[in-house]
Amino acid sequence: xxxxxxxxxxxxxxxxxxxxxxxxxxxxxxxxxxxxxxxxxxxxxxxxxxxxxxxxxxxxxxxxxxxxxxxxxxxxxxxxxxxxxxxxxxxxxxxxxxxxxxxxxxxxxxxxxxxxxxxxxxxxxxxxxxxxxxxxxxxxxxxxxxxxxxxxxxxxxxxxxxxxxxxxxxxxxxxxxxxxxxxxx
Numbered sequence: 001x002x003x004x005x006x007x008x009x010x011x012x013x014x015x016x017x018x019x020x021x022x023x024x025x026x027x028x029x030x031x032x033x034x035x036x037x038x039x040x041x042x043x044x045x046x047x048x049x050x051x052x053x054x055x056x057x058x059x060x061x062x063x064x065x066x067x068x069x070x071x072x073x074x075x076x077x078x079x080x081x082x083x084x085x086x087x088x089x090x091x092x093x094x095x096x097x098x099x100x101x102x103x104x105x106x107x108x109x110x111x112x113x114x115x116x117x118x119x120x121x122x123x124x125x126x127x128x129x130x131x132x133x134x135x136x137x138x139x140x141x142x143x144x145x146x147x148x149x150x151x152x153x154x155x156x157x158x159x160x161x162x163x164x165x166x167x168x169x170x171x172x173x174x175x176x177x178x179x180x181x182x183x184x185x
Contacts, residue, residue, distance in 0.1 A: 001142040002156040005135040009160050012131030013167040020124035020171060024178050027117055032059045032102045036089075037067075042081045044074060051078065055098075065100040072096065105182075113182045121175040125168050132164040 025035040034057040041048040051057070055069040055078060067082075069075055075093050082091040082100060091100045105113070136157055143153040 001147050002139065002152055002159070005138045005142075005156055006159055006163065008138065009131050009135040009163050012134070013128045013163065016124045016127035016131070017167060017170055017174075019127075020120055020174060023120040023123075024117055024174065027113055027120075027178065027182070031062045032065045032100075034059060034065065036087065036102075037065065037082070037100075040081050040085050040087075042074065043077050051081070054078065063102045063104075065102065067091075067098040067100065068096070069098070110182050114179050117175060117178050117182065121171050124171045128164055128167045128171070132160055135160045 025033070026038055037051050037057060040051045042051055042054050044054050051067070054071070054074050055067045058066045058068070060066055067078055069078055072095075075095070075098060078098050079091045079093055082089055082098070089100050089102070091098050093099070139148070139153055139156040139160070142148045143150060148156070
């Protein structure tokens with residue numbers, strides 16, 4: 001029962017950290033990163049498709065993304081999707097590729113992005129604590145049902161707390177790195 005509770009906690013906390021990494025990858029840090037465009041969907045022949053599904057995205061330098069559609073007819077819809085997104089990016093095309101320059105971030109915008117990153121980290125910590133609560137409840141119920149002893153309950157609760165502390169520290173480390181990346185001029 002202890003092992004099941006720890007496994008549940010580990011899986012849930014790993015999932016929270018993975019979601020945090022994915023969310024932070026979409027936070028613009030002043031340099032070009034193809035994952036910035038992950039949330040963009042393009043109107044492709046009457047249906048919505050992800051940008052990755054209709055084009056290749058490359059990074060020729062730190063301030064430019066180049067999108068090469070597999071079908072030239074998609075240049076207009078790709079450009080429209082990027083320009084109308086909430087990312088604040090303006091794209092232009094030369095008939096074969098769409099270029100997306102990444103503008104220099106202002107100090108105010110950098111602070112907003114750090115706040116957004118902190119929000120994502122706090123959500124991950126809350127998720128980890130929720131998983132801890134579920135695992136602890138599972139252990140307490142097992143002790144109540146006489147499946148484990150009181151000593152096993154104490155050891156299990158301590159193990160779950162150590163696991164929680166590890167993942168919360170990992171989330172804080174991820175935030176420090178992302179904050180440094182965002183604030184770098």
